Amino acid sequence: MTHAPHSARLDFASVDDVAEALRRDGGRLTTPRRLVLETLFAARGPITAEQLAGERLELTSVYRALECLEQLGAVRHVHLGHSPGLYSLVGDAEREHLVCERCNRVTSVAAERLDGVRAEIERAFGYRARFSHFPIVGLCRECAAAQRD
Amino acid sequence: MTHAPHSARLDFASVDDVAEALRRDGGRLTTPRRLVLETLFAARGPITAEQLAGERLELTSVYRALECLEQLGAVRHVHLGHSPGLYSLVGDAEREHLVCERCNRVTSVAAERLDGVRAEIERAFGYRARFSHFPIVGLCRECAAAQRD
DNA sequence: TTCACTGCAAACAGTTTGCAGGCGC
DNA sequence: GCGCCTGCAAACTGTTTGCAGTGAA
Numbered sequence: 364m365t366h367a368p369h370s371a372r373l374d375f376a377s378v379d380d381v382a383e384a385l386r387r388d389g390g391r392l393t394t395p396r397r398l399v400l401e402t403l404f405a406a407r408g409p410i411t412a413e414q415l416a417g418e419r420l421e422l423t424s425v426y427r428a429l430e431c432l433e434q435l436g437a438v439r440h441v442h443l444g445h446s447p448g449l450y451s452l453v454g455d456a457e458r459e460h461l462v463c464e465r466c467n468r469v470t471s472v473a474a475e476r477l478d479g480v481r482a483e484i485e486r487a488f489g490y491r492a493r494f495s496h497f498p499i500v501g502l503c504r505e506c507a508a509a510q511r512d
Numbered sequence: 513m514t515h516a517p518h519s520a521r522l523d524f525a526s527v528d529d530v531a532e533a534l535r536r537d538g539g540r541l542t543t544p545r546r547l548v549l550e551t552l553f554a555a556r557g558p559i560t561a562e563q564l565a566g567e568r569l570e571l572t573s574v575y576r577a578l579e580c581l582e583q584l585g586a587v588r589h590v591h592l593g594h595s596p597g598l599y600s601l602v603g604d605a606e607r608e609h610l611v612c613e614r615c616n617r618v619t620s621v622a623a624e625r626l627d628g629v630r631a632e633i634e635r636a637f638g639y640r641a642r643f644s645h646f647p648i649v650g651l652c653r654e655c656a657a658a659q660r661d
Numbered sequence: 662t663t664c665a666c667t668g669c670a671a672a673c674a675g676t677t678t679g680c681a682g683g684c685g686c
Numbered sequence: 687g688c689g690c691c692t693g694c695a696a697a698c699t700g701t702t703t704g705c706a707g708t709g710a711a
Contacts, residue, residue: 386686389690390690390691391684391685391686391690391691392685393684393685393690393691393692394684394685394692395691395692395693396691412675412676413675420693421692421693421694422675422676423676423677423678423692423693423694423695424691424692424693426675426676426677427677427691427692428691431691445674445675446675447674447675447676448675448676461633461637461639461641463639464642464645464646470637470639472637476636477636479632479636480629480632480633480636483628483629483632484610484629484648484650487625487628487629488610488619488621489652489653489656490610490612490619490648490650490651490652490653490656491650491651491656492610492648492649492650493613493649493650493651494649496613496649497613497646497647497649498646499633499639499641499648500641500642500643500645500646501633501639501640501641501642502639502640502642503638503639504638504639507638507639507640535711538665539665539666540665540666540709540710540711541710542665542666542667542709542710543667543709543710544666544667544668545666560700561700561701562700569668570667570668570669571700571701572667572668572669572670572701572702572703573666573667573668575700575701575702576666576667576702580666594699594700595700596699596700596701597700597701
């Protein structure tokens with residue numbers, strides 16, 4: 364239930380890089396894991412387990428592959444609202460998210476752009492906030508204006 | 513799926529206040545609604561639907577009562593992590609939350625204490641963040657230190 | 662007396678788990 | 687060939703929905 368250690372986060376530039384790390388850990392590059400990785404490398408944004416499964420894999424296997432890859436530090440996921448988790452490769456340009464709870468708009472921004480906010484939170488509460496796994500939720504500019512009537 | 517209007521948020525100081533608003537809306541103060549409200553008025557913090565149900569109510573009815581009360585603006589709920597939603601009365605000292613994703617610690621702070629953070633977010637992204645429904649997630653000071661090894 | 666509500670059961674979505682067999686190393 | 691890992695089925699959690707019947711106004 365706890366999250367990836369992020370300790371020795373290697374650069375995973377290809378499926379083979381991940382495979383090597385996998386084997387170093389006593390693991391194996393199996394068909395589901397390879398397919399999941401290939402799909403993630405080809406994806407242009409975070410995608411669901413269901414999308415990763417397609418018609419060729421059991422959802423179960425996808426979840427197990429993702430769990431293992433997340434442990435390795437090669438994959439991470441984000442929860443936007445109540446919808447299914449969205450998975451992506453670590454090291455893809457790291458992005459963090461704001462979600463409007465009224466219109467469900469998702470604003471994805473480069474992680475650095477939230478460093479000011481993060482600093483303010485750390486100063487005030489000691490927390491190092493990470494908006495890549497759970498987003499900032501609130502009202503976007505338009506919905507906030509609409510709400511004011 | 514959208515949230516309460518918050519438009520004419522009355523002060524609900526007692527079950528009777530809510531009952532009145534309920535009737536004004538063409539609704540009724542039924543047994544499940546009364547029990548839910550009494551429990552919420554007696555509670556000293558946000559609680560789950562299951563706790564609200566106890567042994568005397570169907571969970572279904574609790575969820576339906578909560579939905580209606582949330583519509584009225586008398587109740588709200590927060591999601592901390594993947595656990596069940598936690599419900600409380602609106603107008604109880606408004607609190608917002610930070611959650612550590614490693615040790616699951618929950619830090620509850622008066623909403624005003626996050627106004628600085630909120631201002632920074634609004635300035636940078638136009639979003640009016642609301643951490644009462646979804647918290648700020650990250651590492652608490654101790655876990656952040658531990659992570660650094 | 663009416664119809665907004667309830668209880669009960671069943672569905673739901675996303676995810677996890679148990680187990681017998683299969684394949685990467 | 688060993689045993690990590692898969693497919694399949696079934697469980698699980700939190701929540702929602704359908705429906706016949708009940709009780710608040």
